[in-house]
Amino acid sequence: xxxxxxxxxxxxxxxxxxxxxxxxxxxxxxxxxxxxxxxxxxxxxxxxxxxxxxxxxxxxxxxxxxxxxxxxxxxxxxxxxxxxxxxxxxxxxxxxxxxxxxxxxxxxxxxxxxxxxxxxxxxxxxxxxxxxxxxxxxxxxxxxxxxxxxxxxxxxxxxxxxxxxxxxxxxxxxxxxxxxxxxxxxxxxxxxxxxxxxxxxxxxxxxxxxxxxxxxxxx
Amino acid sequence: xxxxxxxxxxxxxxxxxxxxxxxxxxxxxxxxxxxxxxxxxxxxxxxxxxxxxxxxxxxxxxxxxxxxxxxxxxxxxxxxxxxxxxxxxxxxxxxxxxxxxxxxxxxxxxxx
Numbered sequence: 001x002x003x004x005x006x007x008x009x010x011x012x013x014x015x016x017x018x019x020x021x022x023x024x025x026x027x028x029x030x031x032x033x034x035x036x037x038x039x040x041x042x043x044x045x046x047x048x049x050x051x052x053x054x055x056x057x058x059x060x061x062x063x064x065x066x067x068x069x070x071x072x073x074x075x076x077x078x079x080x081x082x083x084x085x086x087x088x089x090x091x092x093x094x095x096x097x098x099x100x101x102x103x104x105x106x107x108x109x110x111x112x113x114x115x116x117x118x119x120x121x122x123x124x125x126x127x128x129x130x131x132x133x134x135x136x137x138x139x140x141x142x143x144x145x146x147x148x149x150x151x152x153x154x155x156x157x158x159x160x161x162x163x164x165x166x167x168x169x170x171x172x173x174x175x176x177x178x179x180x181x182x183x184x185x186x187x188x189x190x191x192x193x194x195x196x197x198x199x200x201x202x203x204x205x206x207x208x209x210x211x212x213x214x215x216x217x218x219x
Numbered sequence: 220x221x222x223x224x225x226x227x228x229x230x231x232x233x234x235x236x237x238x239x240x241x242x243x244x245x246x247x248x249x250x251x252x253x254x255x256x257x258x259x260x261x262x263x264x265x266x267x268x269x270x271x272x273x274x275x276x277x278x279x280x281x282x283x284x285x286x287x288x289x290x291x292x293x294x295x296x297x298x299x300x301x302x303x304x305x306x307x308x309x310x311x312x313x314x315x316x317x318x319x320x321x322x323x324x325x326x327x328x329x330x331x
Contacts, residue, residue, distance in 0.1 A: 027274065029270045033284055037288055038292075041291060087298060088294070088295050088298055092291040092295065095287045095291045095294075161266075165267045172269040173270060191299070206313055209320070212320050212321070216323070
């Protein structure tokens, strides 16, 4: 592990460990109370999920149209991260909703479209794992469709009538909430970058191993 | 004969899709068009687009929220730790396999 990478790990750990301390200091929200603090992990996770889905889709498009194996490795790593951060979004959201709305789940536009997008990326991983020869191309095409969902999920709260808070909540955040929120966004983004680098390295090493097996078979 | 069977199958599929769609439409009509009203929001009220901070929290608000909040934060930490561990484990497995293979290839080369 090189020095830059170690510093990156240290930064991610420090930021992520300090985030809950900062969140504890933030004021409570008037109508939702204490449970609104889930927002500081829920929304950054959603942002990172969108980021991962976009990276996966773009890398998959690069793999499909330019046949770049490196892009496919990045896409595979980003797809797994979309599923991981999507799972966080889909679990922390209902925990907040139980208190704020009185129910765990509503089949409204935002929640349903997020679930569908998450399921597309789960399908990507399943196809890649069990699809056999040529599964990489098939899954790459799925990722492009998964990426196309991102803008719809994002604007769904503004277009359709939904119980989910709108995207206007973030720009209108009051002073005491804005700082900790963007700090959490930063820590999730740094962590995402670190995990993406680690997971891409795993794909790279797997490709190296496959290449080594081929060389061993030839000899 | 085969053409007639294919056309018949297609007609049956179209009919099934139409029946399904009309069934779904009927169900949607019966369910009504009004969106669900969440707790704390009255009928006809617009979705919240701004958070308002307050200094103190009503007493009855405090207890029920704590388990949900702790579960959410605990879940995030648990998922991320398990995921980091899983990447590390998979990476170690690949590295081990590479070392084994390299030593096997080297041993075969010296035998030759």
